[in-house]
Amino acid sequence: MPRVQEKAKILETHREAEGIHRLVFYAPRIVPTARPGQFVMIRVASEGSDPLLARPFSFHRLHKEDGLFEILLRVVGTGTRILSQRPAGSVLDVVGPLGRGFSLPSGPHETVAFVAGGIGIAPLWALLDELTAKTHRNRTEQLHVFYGARTRAELVPLTPLKRLGVHLVVSTDDGSSGEAGTVLEALRRRYEGGSGLPDRLYACGSLPMQVSLARWVSGRNLSVEMSLESMMACGIGACLGCALPAVNPDDPQAERYVHVCQDGPVFDPRRIRWDKIQPIMARPLTFASL
Ligand SMILES: Cc1cc2nc3c(=O)[nH]c(=O)nc-3n(C[C@H](O)[C@H](O)[C@H](O)COP(=O)(O)OP(=O)(O)OC[C@H]3O[C@@H](n4cnc5c(N)ncnc54)[C@H](O)[C@@H]3O)c2cc1C
Ligand code: FES
Known part of the structure; x- marks a missing residue:
């Protein structure tokens, strides 16, 4: 995939939930070849200031005809705080599209589950957009979205998700919205009650969620792709x-x-040695909900 460095302009900024912001960028050279699951590196501040490094963000939504991409960002440190405060009209250095994105279901007959923990909804939404676009309309009935957050205030607005026409199960750890408990508990309730497994599962979430999900899918016969950090x-x-x-x-x-x-960043979790990375990644996680 061709990678481009571009001065991208922020057109809109929105506060979507507690600590979560959505930014719309105009980047007509990056967007045409971008795929759901890929990401961009955004230099959040000008050279010489803190933080110098660029920060990675997944494509949250892609609007190819207008040359736009959106990111959904959770504030965790200096870089994300600065970026969340950038006003519309700011121009930032962006490199992308980067990495390998999600592969698509092999046909409209496949049933698909999406498991999003917290800000993990960000990359999955771009894929949902693609699978519910006009060309794939007949798939909508086959799409089951499990979206969980710690509490109601951390859920992004649900109306646009509902409008996609997918089966949506919302959960919060504290029970303040939707089913009470983690998003994985909601997933287990759905598929361990005797009903058939989906053919394919896409996921993104915190490290504990990734580890538990990797354990749950191991030995089960379904295709799984997880976006990792x-x-x-x-x-x-x-x-x-x-x-x-x-x-x-x-x-x-x-x-x-x-x-x-x-x-x-998209992998089959069965390829990863989770037993080896848990101690290494014992630090705050961005895609946190569990
Ligand atoms: C491929 C990819 C896609 C991503 N997509 C998104 C997205 O769509 N939305 C979003 O909000 N975030 C996303 N992230 C995470 C985002 O890049 C980090 O939150 C950001 O880099 C933190 O920068 P900061 O300067 O605010 O935090 P820092 O000040 O650098 O760090 C704050 C704290 O967060 C920890 N931290 C920083 N980055 C990571 C990381 N990648 N994994 C685990 N812990 C980390 C640090 O150890 C530190 O404790 C993605 C990361 C990757 C690798
Ligand atoms: S981030 Fe530098 S090698 Fe992957």
Whole structure:
């Protein structure tokens, strides 16, 4: 995929939920080849100021005909705080599209589940847009979306999701909206009550959610793709800072490293050595809901 560096203009900013903001960028050179699941590196401040590094964000929505992309960002530190305060009209350095995105279902007959924990709804929405677009309309009935957050105030507005016509199950850990409990509990209730598993599952969420979901899907017969996070300095395979231990397909006893920025961020979670990365990633997570 061609990668482009572009001065992208922020056209709109919206506060969507507590600590969560949506920004609309005009980037007519990046958008045409962008795919759901891919991401951009955004330099949040001008050179010489803090933070110098660019920060990775998934495409939340793509509007190809207008050259626009949206990001949904959760404020966790300096970079995301600065970005959330950038007014419309700001011009920022953006590089993208980066990484490997989601693959598509093989046909309209497939049933698909989406599992989004907190800000993990961000990359899944772009895929939902694609699968519910006119060309795929007949699929809508087959799409089941499980979206959970810690509490009602952290849920992004649900009306646009409902308008897509998908089956939507909302959950909050504290029971303030939708089903009480984690999004994974909602998923288990749906599929362990005797009804059939989906053919395909897409997920994005916190590390605890990723680990539990990887355990739940292991040994089950369905295609799974999960968008993973890692600390990223460059986003283009140059710094090796985003490496995660993975299964070596040639020797299951041995391990190899995958780079989230180039081999991912979308992976089959059964490829990742979760037992090896939990201690490494014992730090605050952005895609937190669980
Ligand atoms: C491929 C990819 C796609 C992403 N997409 C989105 C998105 O769509 N929306 C969104 O809100 N965020 C997304 N993120 C996470 C986002 O990039 C980080 O929240 C951001 O870089 C934090 O920058 P900061 O300067 O605010 O925080 P910092 O000040 O750099 O860090 C604040 C705290 O967060 C921790 N942290 C920072 N980055 C990460 C990370 N990637 N994983 C775990 N912990 C981290 C740090 O260790 C520190 O404790 C994505 C990350 C990746 C790798
Ligand atoms: S972020 Fe630098 S190699 Fe992946």
